[in-house]
Amino acid sequence: MNILVCISKVPDTTTKISFTDNNSKFNEAGVQFILNPYDEWYALVRAVEIRESLGGEVTVLNVGRADNEQIIRKALAIGADKAIRVDADPADAFYVARQIAEQARAGSYEMILLGKETIDYNGSILGGMVAELLDLPYISLASHLDVEGQTATLTRDIEGGKEVLQVTMPFVASAQKGMAEARIPNMRGIMMSKSKPLNVVPPVDIAPPTRIEAYQLPPEKGQVKLIAPDNMEELVRLLHEEAKAI
Amino acid sequence: MAVLVYAEFVDGKPKKSTFEAVYYAAQLAKQFQTSAVALTIGPADAADLAALGQYGVEKVLHASEAKLEQFQSKAYTKVIAAAADAQSADVVVLTHNSNGKALAGRVAVRLEAGLVSGAIALPDTAAGFTLRKPVFSGKAFAQISIQTGRKVISVNPNSLKPEAGSGSATVEAFQAALQDSDFDAKLVKRETMSTDVVPLPEAELVVSAGRGMKGPENWGIIEELATTLGATTACSRPVADTGWRPHHEHVGQTGVAIKPNLYIAIGISGAIQHLAGVNQSKTIVVINKDSEAPFFKAADYGVVGDAFEVVPKLTEALKSFKNS
Numbered sequence: 001m002n003i004l005v006c007i008s009k010v011p012d013t014t015t016k017i018s019f020t021d022n023n024s025k026f027n028e029a030g031v032q033f034i035l036n037p038y039d040e041w042y043a044l045v046r047a048v049e050i051r052e053s054l055g056g057e058v059t060v061l062n063v064g065r066a067d068n069e070q071i072i073r074k075a076l077a078i079g080a081d082k083a084i085r086v087d088a089d090p091a092d093a094f095y096v097a098r099q100i101a102e103q104a105r106a107g108s109y110e111m112i113l114l115g116k117e118t119i120d121y122n123g124s125i126l127g128g129m130v131a132e133l134l135d136l137p138y139i140s141l142a143s144h145l146d147v148e149g150q151t152a153t154l155t156r157d158i159e160g161g162k163e164v165l166q167v168t169m170p171f172v173a174s175a176q177k178g179m180a181e182a183r184i185p186n187m188r189g190i191m192m193s194k195s196k197p198l199n200v201v202p203p204v205d206i207a208p209p210t211r212i213e214a215y216q217l218p219p220e221k222g223q224v225k226l227i228a229p230d231n232m233e234e235l236v237r238l239l240h241e242e243a244k245a246i
Numbered sequence: 247m248a249v250l251v252y253a254e255f256v257d258g259k260p261k262k263s264t265f266e267a268v269y270y271a272a273q274l275a276k277q278f279q280t281s282a283v284a285l286t287i288g289p290a291d292a293a294d295l296a297a298l299g300q301y302g303v304e305k306v307l308h309a310s311e312a313k314l315e316q317f318q319s320k321a322y323t324k325v326i327a328a329a330a331d332a333q334s335a336d337v338v339v340l341t342h343n344s345n346g347k348a349l350a351g352r353v354a355v356r357l358e359a360g361l362v363s364g365a366i367a368l369p370d371t372a373a374g375f376t377l378r379k380p381v382f383s384g385k386a387f388a389q390i391s392i393q394t395g396r397k398v399i400s401v402n403p404n405s406l407k408p409e410a411g412s413g414s415a416t417v418e419a420f421q422a423a424l425q426d427s428d429f430d431a432k433l434v435k436r437e438t439m440s441t442d443v444v445p446l447p448e449a450e451l452v453v454s455a456g457r458g459m460k461g462p463e464n465w466g467i468i469e470e471l472a473t474t475l476g477a478t479t480a481c482s483r484p485v486a487d488t489g490w491r492p493h494h495e496h497v498g499q500t501g502v503a504i505k506p507n508l509y510i511a512i513g514i515s516g517a518i519q520h521l522a523g524v525n526q527s528k529t530i531v532v533i534n535k536d537s538e539a540p541f542f543k544a545a546d547y548g549v550v551g552d553a554f555e556v557v558p559k560l561t562e563a564l565k566s567f568k569n570s
């Protein structure tokens with residue numbers, strides 16, 4: 001089973017967000033970057049589990065600059081066999097999707113897994129773009145993935161419920177909670193990751209159709225209004241009259 | 247220029263987010279002095295379709311072929327793109343929900359359109375065509391421009407309040423050329439929870455509890471509060487991870503991101519990853535026995551006290567409020 005897992009680099013979840021250049025650029029100073037949790041905990045670990053039981057190869061793919069190699073090495077330490085880095089700034093979702101599709105065409109993968117979304121830009125759209133570019137089935141927000149022969153069975157979340165679906169390989173899926181349990185790389189994995197192949201390739205040249213023009217921080221929350229624990233009538237009154245929430 | 251909106255029907259019925267998307271598209275059309283057309287795929291009553299006119303669309307296209315009864319990302323994409331072409335739509339609007347997330351990227355690629363997902367406001371046209379959306383898990387907003395002539399926008403649920411007018415839309419059958427290979431996923435099983443609770447992403451009122459509740463056996467007072475309010479229940483991540491509550495209730499950075507009118511957090515400390523999923527809530531109430539809990543900094547109203555005493559009192563107060 002040859003699996004391609006798309007991985008991205010995001011600011012650590014506890015990062016305090018700020019901007020520079022007149023609010024047009026994310027301030028990376030002092031920010032700790034991590035592998036996007038959905039990519040790491042779910043897509044990658046499930047891919048490695050499937051490889052462990054069925055054989056084959058897990059390739060991780062990242063569109064980004066050389067400073068992304070730290071998170072790529074982490075993915076290799078968790079168990080991916082090799083990596084591809086498309087040497088470009090991930091300008092926007094379509095730009096990245098085109099790069100992924102290009103690499104996917106160049107290999108022969110039975111599955112292309114992504115995370116449900118990146119925790120920085122929260123797009124949740126790349127999977128659909130990649131699937132359409134490659135004319136493949138797409139299962140979004142998958143919380144289970146099992147494989148038997150050339151058929152994959154996936155569970156997909158819908159509002160207030162779930163769907164269980166079957167698709168024939170190859171296909172694209174985005175992974176979320178439930179698909180696997182996070183793994184911590186062990187010493188052996190970390191040592192081995194250093195000698196695993198990491199192929200750096202140039203991007204295909206396309207114009208990104210969208211651009212971030214400006215950022216804004218949310219307005220500061222005012223001081224919390226404290227209500228005495230034995231006066232819940234007052235809380236109800238405020239929720240009704242002031243907040244108009246009930 | 248025209249605007250096409252995918253008006254989703256689930257089990258033959260429109261949802262709250264459907265009206266929001268239709269209203270958004272109609273407002274957008276007004277902004278550009280053009281008209282908005284809705285497209286519904288799958289089973290739907292003619293009366294429900296015509297009623298979308300209340301939210302400002304003049305026409306509703308209905309793709310009702312039997313094979314379109316179940317959601318299919320590829321086939322639905324083709325139908326939406328064909329309708330956009332047939333209407334010469336420059337803007338296509340979808341909802342940023344489960345099916346919308348499966349469709350938006352596909353539709354954008356098919357139409358060679360730039361896409362902004364999770365928009366929370368109508369486009370700003372002061373300079374170009376830009377949309378506002380939350381980024382960094384709600385810790386900031388970005389204004390994103392679309393450079394292409396054609397545009398796809400997916401709208402976050404609960405971002406705007408649709409106002410119903412008195413219009414009625416004309417309903418037209420719509421058919422797109424589809425092949426068997428467009429139906430590339432086989433539905434094995436579909437499970438939906440009891441229909442009398444509003445699913446979390448759409449809920450306007452949410453009662454959420456955390457590890458402060460000590461154990462699953464203590465959730466009775468949480469459920470009673472939620473039932474009294476007509477709210478949907480949610481929980482923090484460790485609560486779902488230890489199996490005290492089902493996984494679909496987990497809100498936060500790695501769970502569901504929600505945007506209700508009212509979020510009541512009980513026995514939740516307010517870790518940054520939890521806040522990431524709830525900080526778009528309009529009003530936040532925090533009940534916590536520790537006055538130093540970080541959640542109070544993000545709250546509008548706070549009660550420093552023991553949940554086991556405060557929650558039943560709040561439920562009582564709500565009951566008398568509802569009865570008065």
Ligand SMILES: Cc1cc2nc3c(=O)[nH]c(=O)nc-3n(C[C@H](O)[C@H](O)[C@H](O)COP(=O)(O)OP(=O)(O)OC[C@H]3O[C@@H](n4cnc5c(N)ncnc54)[C@H](O)[C@@H]3O)c2cc1C
Pocket residue numbers: 013037455456457458459481482483484485496497498499500501512513514515516517518519520523533534535536539551552553554
């Ligand atoms: C990468 C990453 C992603 C994460 N994603 C999420 C996420 O999506 N969602 C999420 O929720 N967490 C997430 N977390 C975990 C998060 O950091 C916190 O650990 C978690 O939110 C804490 O849950 P809690 O508030 O229920 O529990 P605790 O932190 O244990 O807080 C319990 C609170 O209850 C209060 N309390 C105790 N007894 C009572 C009482 N009798 N009455 C009233 N109050 C009482 C305490 O004062 C305390 O504030 C993530 C963590 C990481 C590292």
Ligand SMILES: Nc1ncnc2c1ncn2[C@@H]1O[C@H](COP(=O)(O)O)[C@@H](O)[C@H]1O
Pocket residue numbers: 005006007008009036038039061062063064090093096113114115116117118121122123124125126127
């Ligand atoms: N720069 C990138 N390189 C490779 N994969 C990416 C990149 N950015 C995002 N992805 C993948 O696409 C998924 C969804 O991203 P998005 O649609 O932008 O929220 C992520 O979880 C990753 O799996």
